[in-house]
Amino acid sequence: MADTTTEVAQSGAGVDTDALFQQSEIAADYVEGLLDILDLDGDIDELVKDDRPIVEVVGAGLTQLVGPAGATLEALQELTRLAVFRKNGEHSRLMLDIGGFRATRRSELQALAKKVADEVAQYGNPVRLDPMNAFERKCVHDVINARKDVVSESEGVEPDRRVIVSPA
Amino acid sequence: MGTPPRSPDVLRPALEHLVKGIVDHPDEVRVRLVNGRRGKRLEVRVNPDDLGTVIGRSGRTAKALRQVVTGIGGRGVRVEILDSY
Numbered sequence: 364m365a366d367t368t369t370e371v372a373q374s375g376a377g378v379d380t381d382a383l384f385q386q387s388e389i390a391a392d393y394v395e396g397l398l399d400i401l402d403l404d405g406d407i408d409e410l411v412k413d414d415r416p417i418v419e420v421v422g423a424g425l426t427q428l429v430g431p432a433g434a435t436l437e438a439l440q441e442l443t444r445l446a447v448f449r450k451n452g453e454h455s456r457l458m459l460d461i462g463g464f465r466a467t468r469r470s471e472l473q474a475l476a477k478k479v480a481d482e483v484a485q486y487g488n489p490v491r492l493d494p495m496n497a498f499e500r501k502c503v504h505d506v507i508n509a510r511k512d513v514v515s516e517s518e519g520v521e522p523d524r525r526v527i528v529s530p531a
Numbered sequence: 532m533g534t535p536p537r538s539p540d541v542l543r544p545a546l547e548h549l550v551k552g553i554v555d556h557p558d559e560v561r562v563r564l565v566n567g568r569r570g571k572r573l574e575v576r577v578n579p580d581d582l583g584t585v586i587g588r589s590g591r592t593a594k595a596l597r598q599v600v601t602g603i604g605g606r607g608v609r610v611e612i613l614d615s616y
Binding site for chain 2: 393396397400401402427428429430434435437438439441442445446448449
């Protein structure tokens with residue numbers, strides 16, 4: 364993690380950046396309280412990026428909070444969003460990352476999406492990817508949306524929802 | 532790479548913190564550890580008005596709480612959610 368300082372992306376009109384920061388602050392307090400009880404050391408960074416509050420926890424010994432395939436991280440993110448809702452009544456799209464798990468997963472998925480997109484563009488057959496959670500699907504869609512030769516959509520119901528990549 | 536079991540002395544306040552942060556009546560949250568015949572369990576008591584929040588739609592929030600308890604070293608410790616009265 365290079366820049367750990369507060370970072371604000373250009374936000375569209377009508378989005379209240381202060382409110383988003385407030386969400387990340389509530390979330391950070393909630394997570395920090397848990398780390399204290401568990402006697403875990405972690406640096407907590409709060410930022411707002413693409414109109415989305417983000418809380419990143421960095422430190423050693425945090426894999427227990429990530430869990431198998433990120434299951435514990437997803438659970439903690441869900442609870443953290445509820446904590447924000449309880450405090451200010453806003454349904455938050457807050458993203459929680461711990462130990463760089465999402466960042467790593469995103470680069471894996473970007474590589475996968477590129478490989479699949481190239482194959483689809485070359486052979487012209489749609490490809491169905493493995494089931495993924497919302498975060499993972501978005502990582503794939505973002506890569507596909509940036510290209511003109513392929514399109515993507517999600518189909519199915521959680522937890523079996525998956526991305527399909529097709530020729531444009 | 533499982534997490535080594537953590538003392539219930541830590542699991543209890545950890546769960547209490549997680550629940551207190553999401554309810555309207557945090558002062559009424561009580562978590563206690565019970566050594567039952569079928570193993571250890573954490574009993575969560577909340578104001579009846581908060582019961583729906585802590586359980587969540589289709590048990591989603593309760594499941595998230597259980598997932599975190601398991602993750603932080605409480606594998607095999609059950610989590611039960613009750614209303615306090």
